[in-house]
Amino acid sequence: MKKKITLKDIANELSVSISTVSKALNDSFEISEETKKKIKEYAKQHNFKPNTLALSLQNQRSKTLGILIPNMLNHFFAQVFSGIEKVANNRGYKIITCITNDSYEKEVETMDLLANGSDIDGFILSMSKETEIKEQFQHFKDNIEDGIPIVMFDRVAEGVDVDKVIVNDEEGAYFATKHLINSNCKHIAFITTVAKYSIGKLRKEGYLRALKEALLPIDETMIVEVEDPKEYDEVIAQLFNKKKIDGILATNELSAITAMKIAQKKGMKIPKDLSVIGFSNGILSRHSTPKLTTVSQHGELMGETATHMLIDAIEKNNPAYASVTKVIKTTLVERESTKQLVKVKR
């Protein structure tokens, strides 16, 4: 077992003081060229690397970001994570990651644990569902007060003054719905996960705005809330039984795909009899039959943006800095589940 070499070891070996070694390696003018050369060579030969822990302790800065993500099995979050990792790495930061499993408690505990020392220089996070429902944001506020910068993405806390990266959910849903309307759909259903909170709520608003604008009737029974993926089948099948539907906007991939399957079983042709658009452009959409038209949220870009914002905030270190919210524009990725139509100006 080879032991890590330290400044002290070099100092002893070359019979100089520790401070001389440190200065030499940092190319200080106080040290003669000759000595510097000797020390640097020895250091290189023995593969000296300064101890990060000691450095962090000294500098009160760890060059590490804390990442809190509700669930890594979700493709969208995996995309965001990839974006975060990429930028963090490029800019010389490490990342400590925690999966909250949508638990409020784990979120609080983890932030507590990490914010602790100078373990991390800042947080990038997407709130857990539980936190969103409880509307308990004290742990965020505590960290901000402690001077630890936070950037939230996607599921962000309203009323908490931090940098945020979100998607134009309302607009995305609006344009998607409009796209359905333009391809002649008159009876458009909206399948959503909890519509009470931020994202779901905004998407619903976008859906409604498009309908109103097109003077289409709004039918609350055409709006179904789904929660547990296990119940998708049943809930969506019921919708088809009760209603005549020729268009669907769904707030996630899986419910969109479930809807397509059910419709196909009923003998409907997609997109001839039914057009479907989903949200979050994941793998399922790309490989379903037919391939699903989706509103892409550009997860990777969100991650990259959030990371740049956080590192900028850390390195600026300006406590009076006003918080910023960046909106990443969604894009409608047209595939096979909607009719091709002449490009609409938008």
Added chain:
Amino acid sequence: MKKKITLKDIANELSVSISTVSKALNDSFEISEETKKKIKEYAKQHNFKPNTLALSLQNQRSKTLGILIPNMLNHFFAQVFSGIEKVANNRGYKIITCITNDSYEKEVETMDLLANGSDIDGFILSMSKETEIKEQFQHFKDNIEDGIPIVMFDRVAEGVDVDKVIVNDEEGAYFATKHLINSNCKHIAFITTVAKYSIGKLRKEGYLRALKEALLPIDETMIVEVEDPKEYDEVIAQLFNKKKIDGILATNELSAITAMKIAQKKGMKIPKDLSVIGFSNGILSRHSTPKLTTVSQHGELMGETATHMLIDAIEKNNPAYASVTKVIKTTLVERESTKQLVKVKR
């Protein structure tokens, strides 16, 4: 901006020495009950948490694991990662994650960076493809020599003496092929990614063994290697054009699903005319039409197992410890792409 409270602050405030505070908080017998109580109360009130960095420096142990994963967008790796995070968290470890993007260079750089100080106590990793192809394992060996434990999973380096968690790839492929044979397939194709290295190679061996055992002819043109997902369509379509096929074993989800689509376009019924089995039980398999029968690798369990092994190794701290390889048994998850048959004893 509230400032972090330190031992020193408490000491000053209560007019005692720093060591008294430290010992009191660690419940040392050297300190009187009265003083302990006073100090503990003050600490609790002011939410004192010892600085992790200082502790790590002192203990030469960071309670942090370094995780190297080729690609987080791959569902299998995301599963493993979830397993790792879960166990690490439960056992009080943090994780620093790096995505290697299958690059040898990034793998080496990251390990270098992290192994550096006492930044991390050990590594969990799956080799990058490039490393596997180059067969350059010096960076692993260096770390082992430095006394930093490593656990490899899935893509492991042969000839490197570390703990490993793998899947019974050969056997998994063997049983899958046998399952196809038992459901009356006579012309079974094998679609694989690079079959030269570890995993692909083993799966091919399993496939061949099953054929031999059933006295079925081995036809090299029924074995196709695919590389880039973009070419899946073309390569697999060619296979169908050239050959009569009634069964397919594919080493990943996507090629299996692509094969199903092509077959369906040709008018074949699944599983009546064609049975298909894929590897790695991801989301695609669960939501394709028909749902894909797959060999599940139990990613989450692999992650959990690897993490337990690593932490055990760290905490045992026994350098003479002989390395262990654990094999996670694959399971055949029967869905709609294969015929139901009477359970075969295995």
Added chain:
DNA sequence: TGATTTTAGGATATCGATTGTATAGTTATT
């Protein structure tokens, strides 16, 4: 040649903890 400035490097404090040793003050022993 003696005083002053450079030059090159050493000594020390610090970051925030732990831990072993030293030392007051009090109680017990003879």
Added chain:
DNA sequence: AATAACTATACAATCGATATCCTAAAATCA
């Protein structure tokens, strides 16, 4: 009453670095 033993706490070294302040010796100047 003098000394031993014990109690409670302070002091100091350490982990591995950086940064400020000092100090010998050499070089320059008058």
